[in-house]
Amino acid sequence: STTRRCKDKHLEEALLLSRALGEGLRALSEGEARPLLRCILAFQMEATSSSSSFQKLEQMVTQLAVGNEALLAQEVGTLMAGLxxxxxxxxxxxxxxxxxxxxxxxxxxxxxxxxxxxxxxxxxxxxxxxxxxxxxxxxxxxxxxxxxxxxxxxxxxxxxxxxxxxxxxxxxxxxxxx
Structure with missing residues (x-):
């Protein structure tokens, strides 16, 4: 319970930070955005038992994908194909x-x-x-x-x-x- 609250708190902080850095994140090239996107998607796969954590990570993925929609679709497709x-x-x-x-x-x-x-x-x-x-x-x-x-x-x-x-x-x- 304490661990979950700690995770939620840090995830909320990361979401707020990603929103604050929105313009900088959108300026990343595809090569720069891909590893970060893969990392967030990996966390998302680990968060499938917590809807609130999954949703926060989904918001981060969506923000990171602005301008890189094709990259996001490709990465999500690869992840889903493995399931x-x-x-x-x-x-x-x-x-x-x-x-x-x-x-x-x-x-x-x-x-x-x-x-x-x-x-x-x-x-x-x-x-x-x-x-x-x-x-x-x-x-x-x-x-x-x-x-x-x-x-x-x-x-x-x-x-x-x-x-x-x-x-x-x-x-x-x-x-x-x-």
């Missing part, structure tokens, strides 16, 4: 990261919108595996949470895959048919 691999079961940590990026990060949502088939396939594989081996645990909870957040955050992208005969997704049918 979900074709045919793999998502770990609880990766599920938590997927959930937080869907819920709190516009670039995270955009990445999963572009890679919806992959995410649906990974979620279907994960949910099937979890229900076979550990149905009542945290892993199952996180798998269901990720599905629900995905359906809520991207309804216009998911609905055609569920209701259209042309665009039906086997992974989505597997998820809703469990």
């Amino acid at each position: 979900a691999q074709q045919g793999e079961v998502l770990s609880p940590e990766n599920l938590q990261s997927v959930c937080m990026f869907i819920e709190e990060s516009s670039l995270g949502r955009q990445h999963w919108q572009r890679n919806l088939s992959l995410l649906l396939q990974c979620l279907a594989t994960t949910l099937h595996w979890v229900l076979q081996s550990q149905p009542g645990g945290t892993w199952g909870y996180l798998a269901v949470k990720a599905c629900l957040q995905l359906f809520q955050a991207l309804p216009k992208d998911v609905a055609p895959l569920a209701w259209s005969n042309v665009g039906k997704s086997e992974a989505l049918q597997s998820l809703v048919g469990l």
Whole structure:
């Protein structure tokens, strides 16, 4: 509890400092901004269990990315691509990261919108595996949470895959048919 308050306090100070240095941060070249951006994104990956910390880091990332939007999209894409691999079961940590990026990060949502088939396939594989081996645990909870957040955050992208005969997704049918 004390550690968390200390982290929150320092994170708030860092956010205020990043706002004060906004113009200087925007003046960084892509080569200068990339390591700082990667560092903040790494912290963000570690903060997926704390919505308030994640949001503060998201604000810092957004400020740093002004003028470097393509760089930010590339870095977030690389980070997200590492979470979900074709045919793999998502770990609880990766599920938590997927959930937080869907819920709190516009670039995270955009990445999963572009890679919806992959995410649906990974979620279907994960949910099937979890229900076979550990149905009542945290892993199952996180798998269901990720599905629900995905359906809520991207309804216009998911609905055609569920209701259209042309665009039906086997992974989505597997998820809703469990």
